[in-house]
Amino acid sequence: MKTISEKILSKRSGVDAESGDIVAVPVDLVFAHDGTLPLAIQQLGGQKVKDPKKVVAFCDHASPSPSEKVSNVQALMRQFARHHGMDFYENGDGICHQIVLERHASPYKVIVGGDSHTCTHGALGAFATGMGSTDVAAIMAYGKTWLKVPETVSVEVSGKMPEYVHSKDVFLELLSQITADGATYKALEFCGEGVEAMSVESRATLSNMSIEAGAKVGVCAADEKVKAYLTRYGRSNEFKALYPDEGAVYTKKVRIRAETVVPMIAKPHKVDSVVPVTELEGEELDQVCIGSCTNGRIEDLRVAARILNGHRSKVRLVVFPASRGVLLEALKEGILETFLKAGAAVGPPGCGFCIGRTVALGDNEVALSTQNRNFKGRMGNDSSFIYLSSPSTAAASAIEGRITDPRNPKE
């Protein structure tokens, strides 16, 4: 009787694996970006890439390049990708995780990314985990990696989320309960009617944030919604249903009653320093940021635009769609017009504000962002302060210029 992680790793390693076992598995996709690929290239040291079709490179973190040094590093990546004949996503194509969701990830795949938020792809039933540049280099050279089959923490989301409450709030609530190292070395497996009711995009937010609890992966079952998602991107042939076995063994079970979750916010400088938005209402802000691999999908932009419609942001508002596809959808749906009329600076698809390389905060400034991390200095300034929230809370707060509960939108 196996968990989702045990099922994937057993199938892919060819060994009947259970938690605690160490297995060598072929890697179906390995990717890295402008923050991690250059070091992987150095570590590879001129060795041959075993199967370039399984390697993908992205320029998304410092994109479009803000300096000559970054441009030179990106040129090195471009040359490497061309030399080996691998897929290369350019400045403006979008965040690696969004593109992998749209074009590469599917159930039962083993995916390794040179980025901690690679766990995002658990939303499509993949075993997807972040590793460092040397692991990426080793996979490029040998096509395999070693993994310890993780123990699994089951996270059941029961019931229905209230209006203006999102999967981001559910995860922040979970973090407040299990803390930033509550799932270290473990898998999180999301289940329950609350998860079944969520779109793949909302599930991707749960999977994406799993690393913030230290988890190796954050997986969801591959159900009809996953099938519909893959079909939408022309990849229905990659669908395979995937559920945990009845009687699978979990190291811990956590239950979150969705109907009781309220809009939540993480305070500087720790992701698990979480309180209800109501406790911080009125705190003044300098910048509101909507986007990132956590909440930069079309669903997130729709939620924010619905609240912003007809209003003007009282603070600097920056919006970075997660991918070119998301930006195109936002354009067609009139969402971009709403953002522009609300006074937003809309940036090109990419990581943007989240890592402070192309958009940085000033001294002592306070930002509210839909991203996943609020570490000191994360947004490019060591003296600034970062709060984390859902797109609804971010949009409602932009209108007021201060932290605002989205459940009381102004007319």
Next chain:
Amino acid sequence: MNIKGKVVRVFPGDTNTDEIISGKYKYDELDLNKLAKHTFESVDSHFYEDCHDLKNPILIAGANFGCGSSREQAPQVLKACGISCIIAESFARIFYRNGFNIGLPLVECEDISKDVTQGEWLEVDFDAGMIRSEHRNKEYRFKPIPQFMQELLERGGLMPYLDACGGYTD
């Protein structure tokens, strides 16, 4: 394997990779020795110099050391600072893997960060799973590092190890 060195710092729990090396530097500097000058810059501006004044500096930390981003630059700059070994209550998963992959010894020992202070001499015996503090006349046990991981350290990291073994054995 044995390491004898002086404790250069004791960091608290949840020390993250953004603190170890800020994201603002890693996109345009490929030279890890130059990048190392910014190690812990936002929280501890003398870290780099203090490491260079010591032989085999040892870093002590609380739980979940190295949480956050997968950036391998974090263990790389610590290695470039001369850190000989990190002893923490626990490590974040990706950092732990990265450490061994680049040949930087990491030891998980639950009680030590509450006891040990900056400037103390420690001796780490990897085969015995033991840390000795002469100053305190005390020994701390840790779970010995698995053979495979010790081999990674002896070879200098994952790439030299795989090169020597010709890849993964099936």
